[in-house]
Amino acid sequence: MSQPCAARPSASARPMHRAAPVTSATRRTGGRQGLEAERWPVDDGSLIYNAAMKPNSAQPDSLPVPDDIAFAHSRALAQRIAEEIAAAGGWLPFDRYMELALYAPALGYYSGGSVKFGRGPDDGSDFVTAPELSPLFAQVFARPVADVLDATGTRHVVEFGAGTGKFAAGLLRKLDTLGVGCARYTIVELSGELRERQRAILVQTAPELAACVEWVDAMPPRVDGVIVGNEVLDAMPVRLFARLGGLWHERGVAVADASRFVFADRPLAAAAVPAALASVPGQHDYVTETHDAAAAFVHTVCSVLCHGAAMFVDYGFPGAEYYHPQRSDGTLMCHYRHRAHGDPFLYPGLQDITAHVQFSAIGQAAHDAGAHLLGYTSQARFLVNAGMTDALAQLDPADPARFLPAANAVQKLLSEAEMGELFKVIAFRRGFDAALGAFERGDRSHML
Structure with missing residues (x-):
């Protein structure tokens, strides 16, 4: 066997509008677009952010409602995720939540058998890719x-x-x-x-x-x-981070009211803050991602x-543009029936969850493996x-x-x-x- 060398509406092509290039000097000062943050006290000092659109119980008016079979599928995955959150002590890093939502065997979005790629909403798909657009x-x-x-x-x-x-x-x-x-x-x-x-x-x-x-x-x-x-x-799953009051937190997932997934933020020691985030200018509230898995x-x-x-x-x-101080809402987006929105807790297993790629990190990873650009x-x-x-x-x-x-x-x-x-x-x-x-x-x- 060969040995390895020494040292992943109208039809929408993902994404839709969340992370357009920065062109305005105006910025938001907190919270992710479409979600209204609300703090919940918990014993370990984390901050829980409850999505105002009530994940798992309501949806934006523009999104179609899944049928009963799809709902049952989503509930089964939500239960699986909730069990893992409980086993982990009540808090799960977002990248693990995203991994389960997309890839849990037989239940995740990419492993559950639903149609993903297509030409438009009428075929039951969620987005269109370049090979589907044109041969x-x-x-x-x-x-x-x-x-x-x-x-x-x-x-x-x-x-x-x-x-x-x-x-x-x-x-x-x-x-x-x-x-x-x-x-x-x-x-x-x-x-x-x-x-x-x-x-x-x-x-x-x-x-x-x-x-x-x-x-x-x-x-x-x-x-x-x-x-x-x-x-x-x-x-590929991303880690979420939030700078709140000038301090960096890792954003994870918890369960509120025994039935709803919510964001929960854990403070990070200065030494644990990824280098790419430590260089983000300013002290304003800021939400973003790192791409460890990719x-x-x-x-x-x-x-x-x-x-x-x-x-x-x-x-x-590239990194400098990805972590621009005005890109304060991050790039995380979800796609369902050719519609984009910002709630990763809506319909687990039925919608795609995605984030823009930080290409500087990708280039560095390839370089570290001995490849040349x-x-x-x-x-x-x-x-x-x-x-x-x-x-x-x-x-x-x-x-x-x-x-x-x-x-x-x-x-x-x-x-x-x-x-x-x-x-x-x-x-x-x-x-x-x-x-x-x-x-x-x-x-x-x-x-x-």
């Missing part, structure tokens, strides 16, 4: 993947967060067209339901190439080739990568560099039934007001030294 995304992404495979002489692709399988199918077809046939395509997927959806899509849309696809439920011990992950890092994941990915590249697409900011830029610049406008130009405008939907999707992928600016692409290399054309213009590596 051109995977086709264009295949070009830099092919460049790495050619430069390294490898023919192995590993994908995390394969969703419905449309990205894999489109990537395989385009690689074959480019003459860079993929001998082995590995999808790392824990969800049995998603595996079956991916398999069906591949058999339906790329039957001649499906035989090279394999599914595994753990990180391969060694990778020579390309690792890709689209909207993987944002779904950083650990990228470190592991870059450790098993021996000869090739790892590429990640996600929404987020290939590039960091906006999704729009990456796709244009890789040939998106040329790909669209190959479609016939005289065929409006095909051309207009494709043009609309490309506009969404590239527009600064949509996904083009907020979404970024970051890539790392090991075992080879070559530039990547997709980062040739507009590289922002200096901002990390």
Whole structure:
């Protein structure tokens, strides 16, 4: 066996408005958007913040109400979480709550079998990703993947967060067209339901190439080739922190009135405050996240990568922008039926919980694992560099039934007001030294 090298309304593309780039000098002075903080005394000196929208018992008017079966599913997960909170002494770090809400076996959002990815609310989905918007995304992404495979002489692709399988199918077809046939395509997927959806899509849309696809439920011990992950890092649990009255607290979860989840904050000793937070200017109340799980994941990915590249697409900011003093509400958001809101305690197991990616921390994790930065830029610049406008130009405008939907999707992928600016692409290399054309213009590596 190979040994590892030495040292994740209209259709909404997540997110929707919570963490837009800071453009105003005006800031809020406390509390998360949509939640009204209220202090509850408890024996250990923590502060409990009770959500005014009453999690688990009411919902914003704009959100549809789940059916009885879905409610029962959510109640079962809530009970599971409540039991763990009790076993932990009444307080659970938020990252553990988020892990259970998203990944608890058979009950979590990503393991419970519900539809996540789709084109709009009518299909029961909660959000749309780039591969669902347009097949051109995977086709264009295949070009830099092919460049790495050619430069390294490898023919192995590993994908995390394969969703419905449309990205894999489109990537395989385009690689074959480019003459860079993929001998082995590995999808790392824990969800049995998603595996079956991916398999069906591949058999339906790329039957001649499906035989090279394999599914595994753990990180391969060694990778020579390309690792890709689209909207993987944002779904990894984050730690929550709150600066209150000038002092930092870790924000966790407790149970109030024996039935409702609420935020509970524990003071941190100065030595326990993460370095990234200690440098946030000002003394005003401030809520934010750190991305320990995502950083650990990228470190592991870059450790098993021996000869090739790892590429990640996600929404987020470099550290200086992420921890800007005006971003005082943090970036935590939830998505349910293509609607975004700020209550992570609403419908546990039925809604997505996400946070923007802090790309400086991701870059540092890769560096610590021995990888080198290939590039960091906006999704729009990456796709244009890789040939998106040329790909669209190959479609016939005289065929409006095909051309207009494709043009609309490309506009969404590239527009600064949509996904083009907020979404970024970051890539790392090991075992080879070559530039990547997709980062040739507009590289922002200096901002990390």
